Amino acid sequence: MTLLSFVVPAFRVQGYLRECLDSILDQPYRDLEVIGVDDASPDGSGEILAEYAARDPRVHPVHLAENVGLGPARNIGLDRATGEYVWFVDGDDWLVPGCLPHVVDRLRATRPDVLVVDHVRAHWNNIGTRSAMREVFPEPPGATTFRLLDRPEAMRLLHTAWNRVIRREFLIERGLRFEPGWYEDVSFSYPVLMTAERIGVLDRICLNYRQRRTGAITRTRGDRHFEVFAQWHRVFRLMDRWDGELSALRPAVFERMIWHYLTVLGNGERIAPALRPAFFAQIHADYVRFLPPGGYAVPPGVDGLKHRLVAQGRWRTFSALRDANQAVETARRGARTVKRRVLPVARRTARRARDAALREYYRGELHRPIDPTLAVYAAYWYRGYACNPAAIYAAARRLAPQVRGVWIVRRDRVDSLPPGVEYVVAGSRDYYRVLARARWLVNNVNFPDFVRKRPGSVHVQTHHGTPVKVMGLDQQRFPMGALGMDFARLLRRVDRWDYSVSSNSFSTQMWERAYPAGYTALEVGYPRNDRLALATAGECRQVRAALGLGPDDLVVLYAPTHREHLPGWRPPFDPDRLLDVLGPTGRLLMRSHYFHDRERRPGGPVRDRVLDVSAHDRVEDLYLAADVLVTDYSSAMFDYAVLDRPIVVYAPDWDAYRVARGVYFDLLAEPPGAVAVDFPGLLDVFRSGALRSAVAAQARQRFRARFCALDDGHAAERVVRRVFLDEPG
Incomplete structure (x- = not known):
């Protein structure tokens, strides 16, 4: 018999469910099963359970046709469980790494009816709050058991289902089940303790009880909190x-x-x-x-x-x-x-005094009416006309010509704007005026902290990539990747969002977890990838010709990501050795991350057959020109995959990167193509032809199905129709 059955109900927990499941399945103990109950969740929770079941036979999903609530969903999972013990873990909580062997040892040593384990409240700001375990049991009981009559102070431990591991036959014999309604733990957990003959306590933190910023019933106002009375009435009826x-x-x-x-x-x-x-x-x-x-x-x-x-x-x-x-x-x-x-x-310096005067001007403009036709666009901290905002701007000019689009750009990037694009310079008087008066504000990063969210205005956060590395609040667990970040201020910026544009369900899930707030997710594909989805062979030839590339050249684009935790890092990459492997038709495009834009040299030949394209304004041109993409952890791979061309993941520091910076999935296990972890391996990928092998092609197809299914060339149109024209999704 399986020792442990985990029952994991899932309803609107898509941003957290992967972490929950990983925390169970990655434990150094295998004799377990996970009964995942999709309680007719309207988000991607059911898809996540199916995905995990497809690759791990220990996961058994149950998909309910109607929402029944947390208590009945747990009962359904309990009825399907086969383990000697059952552990009810909510889909937004997660186990402490390495805790399970200690739980198993205590279960086997004492054979309790119920084993109460310690937990910590994991707040959104990365602060952990201890439970009452130490106050209730200043001297831990150890490997002994007791009845509640002998230790009634055990009732002062939090009355939840997820901090106790319960013998399944004991529940069946006593007829103990969850009741419907809120506060369902009350009428289950107290009776469990009261009727148990053998109660054990494990004074070890085993579970992180997530204190969600949004979405939890403890942070939801309403009259359903009156249901707590009915739950306690059930306890006294049982007594x-x-x-x-x-x-x-x-x-x-x-x-x-x-x-x-x-x-x-x-x-x-x-x-x-x-x-x-x-x-x-x-x-x-x-x-x-x-x-x-x-x-x-x-x-x-x-x-x-x-x-x-x-x-x-x-x-x-x-x-x-x-x-x-x-x-x-x-x-x-x-x-x-x-x-x-x-x-x-x-x-404050004199410059700050000038800024303060402009801010006063901004505050004055806030009292003037919103311009019902004005949309303000920005990208990459005012670096110019680019990314998803640029694609949305172009679609709005076509579909909503009554909307006047104005771009915010740095003074040194004005020359990069396409002809006919109206703009204001960042920091100018006009800049503060349009920020105060715009009805729509569209950006792929956040606007500055001083920007106020006015009633009637609409803020659209487009993001600028499908995340490999952890983002937002998740960075708190990886201090090297969160240097200088103020997470409280970040959340104040996130609270301004009305819409969050998402390229795929995976991104939607991660944004929900990294940026918890009340915005609406627009899972429509990435507007910037419309051009890639609709590109013709003729357009690709024109782009190549403009870059000085011939039709028969083998063009490789190398585009690594930035490493915030390693300033000045340069990848181990020798262009000449790669070109030797590529042969006489090989051409190499080298592009640094936009964070290094002030270090860029003018575009043009650096050496024979190598072109530095770091300063090229439209990265989409480079994608269209390239036959192969070589990258590491950059979101470039998700965009380039739309073209269905070979991708090589070159990850020489994967182990260090995922520990120091944090990642959302195992890129080496689920790559978009061939993988190399050192430079000789990268050369061999090209030398052996592995980049075009059947294995690489299959990996790319799986990757495209997961991340690129919505990129059909009409993502920008979907955003415009929803946001500017107020058409239903």
Whole structure:
């Protein structure tokens, strides 16, 4: 019999589900199964479960036709589980690496009905909060078991399903299942502890409990939080049914109930102000209804005062106490904010004074009406006319001519603009005016922090590549890739987004995880790739001729990515040796990352048959000209794959890169073609013809099916129709 069955319900967790599944399947323990329950999720969660099942026989997906909710979805997974023990892990949480052998050892040593494991609250800002394990068990029980009657303090551990591993036959024998509705853990977890003959505790952090910035019920206001009362009522009905010696637990259970009610009420993100009096009244009613005959241990201090106010039904006093505490905390936060702001003001230079004057002008323009016809475009921190914004701009001129498009560019990049493109120079008075007055703001990076999101304005984040390396909040776990980043400010910028353009479902999932906010994902393909999808042979010949390349030349484009954690890094690459392998018709295009644009030399021959194209404005031209792309971890591979031409992944520092910078998937295991991990290997790929082998072609087709299916030449049109013309998706 399989020892462990993991039941993983999935509903709107596409941004986190891969990490959850990887954290289970990559453990140094194999005797397990994963029952993934797609609870009719409207996002890509079901596809992810199917994808994992296709490559790992331990994953068994269940796809529900209708949404049933977390509790019933867990029951469905439980019914299909075959393991001796079952572990309910939510799809947005993840296991600690290497924890499973310790869990297995404890299960085998003690054979408990339920093993409670420790966890940490993993907040979006990379701060971890310990559980109450150390306070509840200052001296860990070790490899022993107990009944709840002997250690009732165990009820003070968080009452969730995912921090306990439960013997499956025990659940079947006791008839314990999850009830529908919110707070379903309450009516499951407490009865599990109360009826277990053997409870074990593993004082080791095994699970990361993700504190999501958006999407969690604990951060969702609404009247469904009243469902917590029904769940606790079920607990007391079960106790009435069991009666007997379990009645000794009533005081402790009652205290937990009131604690939980007050926790829900005290969270301002759950109960709207208008609903709080009614919620408090129900707490008072349950206090009177379920108060044990012999009373209970009222907690000390402020918590005890709250309990006494509940007992007396004194809502006004309770509310006044809550408001006073919040006022004190607000004053403290304000004092800290003032202290942080004083020093920068004192150090302003004359240039900052000029900028401050322009910002005042900007704030004044914010009070003027939005221009209903104005769209502002920018790309790569004002480097010029490029990428997805350029493709959207061109489509809008054709499909929505009533929209006036204005580009923001740096002064040194004005000459790179195509003829007829209206622009303003970054930092100028006109720059601040259009930023304040535009109805639409389109960018492939974020606009500066000072830009305000006005009511009625629409911000479109197009991004600029399918991510291999981790982005956004995920960079917090890789400090070398997050040098100088302020994640709180990043999220304030993300909160301005109305739309996030995505090239494929994988990108949508990763953006949702890296940039959690309330925007709408536009999974439409990449507008910048429309040109590649629609390119003709004649256009390719023209581009090659403009670059001085002949029709019979074998053109290789080398385009590595930037390494933020390794300033000044240069790849081990010898153009002359590669050209020797390519033969007399070989031509090599070398392109640095745009972060190095101030170091670029003018375009033109660097040496015989090598062309430095770092300064070339349109990278799409280079894709059309090249017969082969050589890259490492750059998003160039996803764009170039649209052309269905050979791609070689040259990854000489893969192991170091994925540890220091972090990656979203194993590029060497799922490449778009041939792979080389050192320069001799790269030469051999060309020398042996491996880049055009059947294996490489099959890898490219799988890659294209996963990442390029939406790039049909009409992505920009789809964005324009949704964003500018307000047509349904």
